[in-house]
Amino acid sequence: NVQIFQNKDTVVLLNEMVHNARVVPLDGRPHVSKDVRQWVGDSRGRWEGETLVVETTNFNGKNSYRGSTTGLHLTERYTRVGENRLELRLTVSDPTTWEKPWTVLLPMRPTEGEIIEYACHEHNLSMFNLLEVARDAEKAAAAKGQAPSGQDPADDKQER
Numbered sequence: 001n002v003q004i005f006q007n008k009d010t011v012v013l014l015n016e017m018v019h020n021a022r023v024v025p026l027d028g029r030p031h032v033s034k035d036v037r038q039w040v041g042d043s044r045g046r047w048e049g050e051t052l053v054v055e056t057t058n059f060n061g062k063n064s065y066r067g068s069t070t071g072l073h074l075t076e077r078y079t080r081v082g083e084n085r086l087e088l089r090l091t092v093s094d095p096t097t098w099e100k101p102w103t104v105l106l107p108m109r110p111t112e113g114e115i116i117e118y119a120c121h122e123h124n125l126s127m128f129n130l131l132e133v134a135r136d137a138e139k140a141a142a143a144k145g146q147a148p149s150g151q152d153p154a155d156d157k158q159e160r
Contacts, residue, residue, distance in 0.1 A: 002108070003115050004078075011045055011052065016115045024054050031057050037070060039063060052078040068094045084110050 001016040011024045024045040032042045037060035045054045054076040061070040077089040086108040093101035 001111050001115055011054070013054075014115065017118055019118055022056075031055075034058065037061070041072070041074070048077075050079060052076075054078070065092075067097050068092075069096045071096045078108075081107075 003014040003016075005012040005014070009025065009027045011026060012021055013024065014021045020040060022040060022043050024043045026045045026047070028046070029044065031044055036042065037058055039060055039062060041056040042058040043054050043056040045052060047053070054074075056074040056076070057072075059068070059070055059072045061068070061072075063072075065072065071094045073093045075091040075093075077087075077091075079087050079089070081087045088106040088108055089103060090106065091101050091103045092098075
């Protein structure tokens with residue numbers, strides 16, 4: 001899931017996965033120095049008619065997307081193709097990794113609900129509680145000689 005924010009000189013692309021928010025300047029500034037390498041690269045955007053074009057360079061090479069190196073270059077083209085539809089055309093290049101650039105097309109549509117916090121279940125007590133209640137129900141059913149709902153006792157060879 002991606003949430004897109006925009007004002008007159010900046011676009012922010014917020015990815016639900018790992019809370020990655022890319023701030024993309026639209027004011028024509030150049031990319032940072034080639035000596036500055038970042039995990040998600042350095043993005044710059046511009047409008048070509050109705051299409052937002054985002055160029056990203058200066059990756060640090062530690063992501064190694066499909067074997068890519070610090071030479072990775074992404075060109076994203078976001079175009080509204082309907083009232084509630086975007087099309088992302090992503091061109092990936094890295095002369096060290098691929099003989100020529102390649103492009104994928106990703107149709108995008110709105111999702112219902114909010115962007116959810118991306119978090120591990122480590123120390124997530126609600127998950128612990130859900131599992132504990134389920135195990136208690138299984139134990140109670142086994143004590144009565146019944147199978148937990150949806151299971152046949154003959155199929156259950158594990159000791160609880």
